[in-house]
Amino acid sequence: MATINTTPPDAAVIREAARWLVRLHSGEAGPEDHAAFERWRQGDPEREVAWQRAERLSQQFNAVPPALGVPLLTRQRRANRRAVLRTVAALGVTLPAAWLGYRLAATPSGSEAYRTAVGGHQDLTLADGSQVQMNTDTDVDVRFSEHTRMLQLRAGEVYVRTASDPTGTARPFIIETPQGRLRALGTRFVVRRPEGDDATTALTVLEHRVEVTLRGGGAPRIVNAGESLRFTTDAFLPARPAGPEAPGWTRGVIEASNMRLDAFLAELSRYRRGVVRCDPAVAGLRVSGVFRLEDTDAVLAIVARTLGLRVVERTRYWVTLSSAAA
Template sequence: MNASVRPPANLAKLTKLTPPGPLDPAVLREAARWLVRLHSGEAGPGDHAACARWREADAAHEQAWQRAQRLSQKFGAVPPAVGMPVLARQGRANRRAVLRTLALFAAAVPAGYLGWRHMPWQAWSSDERTATGERRELQLADGSRVLLDTASAVDIRFDERQRTVRLRAGAIAVVTAPDPLGSSRARPFVVETAQGRLRALGTRFTVRQEGEAQDRGAVRVAVTEGAVEVTLRNATAPALVLPAGQQTVLGDAGAAPPEPVSTQSQAWTRGVLYADNMRLADFCAELARYRPGIVHCASEVGGLRISGAFQLRDTDYVLSMLATSLPVQVVTRTRYWVSVVPG
């Protein structure tokens, strides 16, 4: 099915009422979500009608839609009539090519829209998500709290049997609350990940998805209070119970041996990037998760080591500090293209 939608009947009238100008990033994100939905391969007549109503509701909506359509056609980011089920069958290499194209797509739009460059496009339709550099706490219906890290996405499903949070991208910190239904009807609190199922046992813990969930990247779990029961993907019984003060990595080969929770793995929950003799290349890659655009580290300086605690709310300042503490210089081509090179 072709995902194009006829322009609303009163588009000309709406456009005259609102002259072209900068668009709200939230409206741009909404247009992107409509674009993804209509090209998902699963959109029906109701989805197309709903999109038409959204476009018709405000001239800014239509402007954002047209911009998204033009960019997708220019860069081939979302080919008409090609849904994600088809793309998924083409293999990992082609999916990566599509994501590279989407990066170009993001680079062509305003700064606010660049905040979504780290988000896998399947996660755009998640229940809750954050942009690059954003952290946000959710209060769930049962009183539990979930803190979303930069470029993170989750789905939330509560029913009569289970309280479930599915991590689609990024990282979360979870503080569980007792089930308000009472002890006799208490539902388990579960975090579903690409590598398995995490059942909270009165718990504070963090979960980070490495890479993309659909490619089953590694999942890092760290427990600071209580315990977490880990059941690996496709397993019928729990693999281990991870107690407070321990962390592990879940991968295709199973769960790594538990080890003490590191300060570095928990620092993001306080808005800090903590480095303890970290390679500069790894530091730049981690900093880039919190900054729209690209942070490139030249191979000549990638092996330099850095230590310290850096506030993530001001990544410009963090970059400026590199040149004062290491033999490097920071070259800024634009706000969204920064290179760390030999000094």
Template structure:
């Protein structure tokens, strides 16, 4: 079987065509002429052949078209709900094989975490001890308070923590754990983000003690206010300055100070369903300013109005490409 991950990205228009055919076939309503048209479409170009291979893989993984999309296939082509469903299906085809599992999770609604935010959502919590936590976009965490500890398990995403003094008769440590290690708050305010195989920590007030998950021989690292670091389960990264804009997302802002456009786009994409791509020709363009993360379309409009950038949308806005103006 050929590796889909190593192939170049498919044209979003072709993905939308494949999604359209998949939805139409799920209705079993093709006439003989339409079926012949579909057969001609599949072999008309290598890209369309690749796109249809992904459609077949999606069907085999899910055991058929997801129910919400199958119902949309019955609607008229101009129906807004059907168009939105078509865009979601095209996105799944873009990320197959990894993306199908995420769709199954969304479809079933089975979330095992105590607290979770969707893409683009933020949530503020006050815990039983008075500590406050803000969850950033696409974040999941568990909370366990008992007689020995106050524990936050960050499964994925990013949080801003403001600890409160423990009122228990025997004060309990406030801990945040990720797959990479354990962080103990020392009367503090800090952010934690799990990013792939590493955890990023930035301390705004107080200090945080960090222990690695799989290397207990290394001495714990104390990260003080104004510092940041990242770490894997085995090693610590360097201590650096936290920067002025750490935690700005909690106020709904993406702050940029001469940030590379490619890096800016990667951050913005966290808050937007779909894909945002940056043409390599403008990847090094420097961007500065305050941009709202609760309205990513407005942010894209601000970029176009301020910088020599053109934003082109596909798949009903689910796929956006930034290119030179």
């Protein structure tokens, strides 16, 4: 006899299902999105339960077409937005629902929305020839008008290489975050919304300059090549030096040079679901090397072997590096 799981999904999993619902109904989901969705859905039985719950509610609102695993979405975005929002509300997602409501309402019909899953990566070539690489768990809107070339970074990290405006009108290339507006001045740069820190944006300029205007006002600041800094809505934090090379993730690697183990694991955890941590007694051990992001389990095994540690897997999604003697 089959066993029916009556335990409600974890709130975090419900939020993930709600985000997938919005993404798949954005009108912009492509084959990579559907493949990433299927990997997410099949990765944990709890996700399947959460998705079925979302799907049933969506069908009640006539929001979900019959097949979700194929390129199924039409461009009826405005009608779908209202139905999706009703479903999100019915799922009991409160704060994320507010965010999702803003996300849908704030995405004009002339914009393109893109999202990568945890561990995912996507390369974009924009209409003007500019190139954008999206890191793990990244959410952006791209909107070009006759006056501006605009990217809104809602989450995650992007590496941008701007191109000259082919229209000949020199439209500014802008990236917006909740903390401010960044105007590219013929440049290569990286912008990141740090995980767990909704109050700051991080900028690293690799070539030429970027002008930053804070959301709270004040004089703009020019950030030059070789500088990296964070800023809030009303203040710039101290700058630090940065090299000219694109970050390792653009090549599918993590680069560590004498990095504390706890800091290294925090960075690695961006590319896999669940918790990756180490015991406090070994947190100060140092990690150096170049590690491929395509297999984070292998990275953990290599680091543990190199440092004389052991990998303790309490569950698939809770991994701890501990002293081998513990």
